Amino acid sequence: MRIGEVAAKAGVSVRSLRYYEQQGLLHSTRNAGGQRRYPAGAVEQVRLIQELYSSGLPSRAIRELLPFAESGEVPEELVELLAAQRDRLDRRMTDLRDMRERLNGCIAEARGSRPGASG
Numbered sequence: 001m002r003i004g005e006v007a008a009k010a011g012v013s014v015r016s017l018r019y020y021e022q023q024g025l026l027h028s029t030r031n032a033g034g035q036r037r038y039p040a041g042a043v044e045q046v047r048l049i050q051e052l053y054s055s056g057l058p059s060r061a062i063r064e065l066l067p068f069a070e071s072g073e074v075p076e077e078l079v080e081l082l083a084a085q086r087d088r089l090d091r092r093m094t095d096l097r098d099m100r101e102r103l104n105g106c107i108a109e110a111r112g113s114r115p116g117a118s119g
Contacts, residue, residue: 010046023059
């Protein structure tokens with residue numbers, strides 16, 4: 001499959017596919033004319049890469065996980081990496097909720113300090 005076909009079927013840009021190759025997440029061969037050729041499973045692999053990126057995982061972690069995607073047998077150290085990422089997200093969510101509450105307090109205070117505003 002050519003790069004444009006994979007991009008269209010996976011719903012990503014050609015630039016993204018090139019980036020995935022740079023990061024070692026996706027592999028292609030080149031034909032005699034130098035054009036990239038991808039294996040039949042490339043579209044599903046790109047979708048998985050997208051899903052893992054959207055989970056907040058960095059390229060390094062995705063690169064480690066991809067070999068285990070088909071077998072479904074993920075080593076404990078990678079499970080721990082995923083759990084650590086989840087914990088980071090939990091902390092960020094808590095921080096964002098706290099920031100939102102502080103902002104709500106600022107808004108309430110600003111509304112209450114306007115001339116003619118009723119409490």
